[in-house]
Amino acid sequence: MDEPILKAQGLTKKYGENVVFKDIDLAVQQGDIIVIIGPSGTGKSTLLRCLNLLTKADGGKIWLDGEEITAPGHNEDEVRQHIGMVFQNFLLFNHLTALDNVMLGLTKVKHLPREQALEKALSELKRVGLADRAGHYPGQLSGGQQQRVAIARALAMDPRVMLFDEPTSALDPELIGEVLEVMRQLALQKMTMLVVTHEMGFAREVANRIIFMEKGSIIEEGTPDELFLRPKFERTREFLWKITELYGHKHETTQPTEDL
Amino acid sequence: MIEWLQFLWQTLPVFLDGLRVTLELTAVGLIMGFVLGLLAALGRIYGSPWVRRVCVAYIEVFRGTPLLVQLFLIYYGFPGIGITFSRMASAYLALGLNSGAYQAEYLRGSIMAISEGQMMAGRSIGLTRFATIRHIILPQALRLVIPAWSNEPILLLKSTAVAFLIAVPDLMTKAKLVAARTYDPIGTYLAVAVIYLIIVALLSEVMKALERRVRIPGLEVETQKP
Numbered sequence: 001m002d003e004p005i006l007k008a009q010g011l012t013k014k015y016g017e018n019v020v021f022k023d024i025d026l027a028v029q030q031g032d033i034i035v036i037i038g039p040s041g042t043g044k045s046t047l048l049r050c051l052n053l054l055t056k057a058d059g060g061k062i063w064l065d066g067e068e069i070t071a072p073g074h075n076e077d078e079v080r081q082h083i084g085m086v087f088q089n090f091l092l093f094n095h096l097t098a099l100d101n102v103m104l105g106l107t108k109v110k111h112l113p114r115e116q117a118l119e120k121a122l123s124e125l126k127r128v129g130l131a132d133r134a135g136h137y138p139g140q141l142s143g144g145q146q147q148r149v150a151i152a153r154a155l156a157m158d159p160r161v162m163l164f165d166e167p168t169s170a171l172d173p174e175l176i177g178e179v180l181e182v183m184r185q186l187a188l189q190k191m192t193m194l195v196v197t198h199e200m201g202f203a204r205e206v207a208n209r210i211i212f213m214e215k216g217s218i219i220e221e222g223t224p225d226e227l228f229l230r231p232k233f234e235r236t237r238e239f240l241w242k243i244t245e246l247y248g249h250k251h252e253t254t255q256p257t258e259d260l
Numbered sequence: 261m262i263e264w265l266q267f268l269w270q271t272l273p274v275f276l277d278g279l280r281v282t283l284e285l286t287a288v289g290l291i292m293g294f295v296l297g298l299l300a301a302l303g304r305i306y307g308s309p310w311v312r313r314v315c316v317a318y319i320e321v322f323r324g325t326p327l328l329v330q331l332f333l334i335y336y337g338f339p340g341i342g343i344t345f346s347r348m349a350s351a352y353l354a355l356g357l358n359s360g361a362y363q364a365e366y367l368r369g370s371i372m373a374i375s376e377g378q379m380m381a382g383r384s385i386g387l388t389r390f391a392t393i394r395h396i397i398l399p400q401a402l403r404l405v406i407p408a409w410s411n412e413p414i415l416l417l418k419s420t421a422v423a424f425l426i427a428v429p430d431l432m433t434k435a436k437l438v439a440a441r442t443y444d445p446i447g448t449y450l451a452v453a454v455i456y457l458i459i460v461a462l463l464s465e466v467m468k469a470l471e472r473r474v475r476i477p478g479l480e481v482e483t484q485k486p
């Protein structure tokens with residue numbers, strides 16, 4: 001097997017006495033689209049934050065393209081530009097236009113000349129279908145549009161892998177489709193992705209692997225068919241059943257939006 | 261009334277002289293206080309435990325003691341340990357240090373409100389901590405703080421009157437002179453009150469204009485929060 005893009009071994013995270021997760025092993029290969037599911041409070045968000053070093057793990061190691069990024073003295077800021085992150089609540093820079101949100105990393109992190117950054121930022125906005133909203137501030141955009149700008153902001157850094165933390169959970173139902181559609185497009189472009197989501201339609205259709213996490217451990221992982229049709233554990237079956245009940249399949253079908 | 265206006269007209273040059281000093285005290289105190297306050301707020305939020313302790317101590321000491329005591333300590337107390345400040349320098353220092361402690365607390369509130377979330381977002385694209393504070397957090401926090409902070413210039417303007425007690429030639433000191441010379445304390449102090457009032461009204465307008473000017477489109481609701 002090829003060298004994984006992102007690999008974690010024995011990853012452990014505690015907050016004081018509270019062990020969030022323990023001994024997590026994970027390998028993300030080039031082109032993988034891995035969906036992580038699991039009940040709330042299981043440590044999925046914390047896991048993603050540990051993977052791009054936004055939170056320091058208490059144990060275990062992480063490698064990016066074979067290089068250990070948890071090694072002492074490793075430049076964390078350098079690492080983060082190669083790992084894109086999309087948050088549940090968008091977290092756009094509210095004082096900047098959509099274009100400037102996408103450009104900031106290009107000018108301040110990659111130190112590209114302004115024209116080049118502008119061109120790149122515009123093309124990323126186009127990629128998420130928002131070229132016509134470049135001059136809008138986050139407060140002037142819908143939740144779905146904000147999340148697409150957030151995706152463009154992460155993509156602009158040309159990351160090796162994109163982490164999504166429940167990217168559609170904060171959205172009104174009618175806005176979920178446009179974000180999932182952008183993510184589907186990324187999948188078609190062979191972007192490597194690690195996605196925490198409860199959108200089971202998306203997971204079944206797009207993921208090549210699903211990881212079921214509960215109480216800080218990986219309970220089961222496999223292809224969508226393995227988990228949906230032949231889960232090894234009763235807990236997996238129960239959770240999938242509950243989640244499908246809750247979220248249904250209403251977003252399963254593609255909802256094309258006019259500007260895509 | 262007519263008489264009083266005539267009186268005001270005649271004494272105005274003296275008052276304006278004092279007003280200039282009062283405005284200087286306010287401006288220097290405000291700017292010095294802003295720089296100190298920003299450093300103290302940043303130090304208290306992002307600093308190492310040691311830096312944090314120093315910032316907390318500064319803020320608590322200067323908010324917890326009367327401005328007048330601070331002024332007297334600087335002007336009358338420091339010569340005792342061999343450091344002498346002029347009247348003006350003492351007043352600047354006391355006002356700046358005092359205002360800084362208050363401004364630190366205003367700024368701390370808004371920086372923390374913005375930092376939650378925005379720090380993570382900034383760092384997620386590879387910005388350093390310092391770059392995130394500079395490019396993401398401060399531009400938003402400084403806008404957010406304006407409504408609360410806009411009291412500070414007004415409070416400070418009024419606080420400068422304590423400089424009278426170490427005979428800095430500010431508006432109050434001039435008023436005392438005029439009152440003694442004209443035997444009309446009521447007319448004099450009324451005139452002074454009116455002058456302070458006009459400046460305060462002007463400052464309020466400036467603050468409102470500033471708030472409008474830096475408003476972020478689409479975020480109107482947030483910036484108008486009391």
Ligand SMILES: Nc1ncnc2c1ncn2[C@@H]1O[C@H](COP(=O)(O)OP(=O)(O)O)[C@@H](O)[C@H]1O
Pocket residue numbers: 015020038039040041042043044045046047
């Ligand atoms: N900054 C933090 N400080 C203390 N506890 C935290 C912090 N962040 C998360 N936790 C705890 O870690 C656990 C997992 O949280 P999280 O990763 O958000 O779960 P999930 O994303 O799966 O819902 C929760 O019990 C939560 O209370």
Ligand SMILES: [Mg+2]
Pocket residue numbers: 044045046165166
């Ligand atoms: Mg979560």
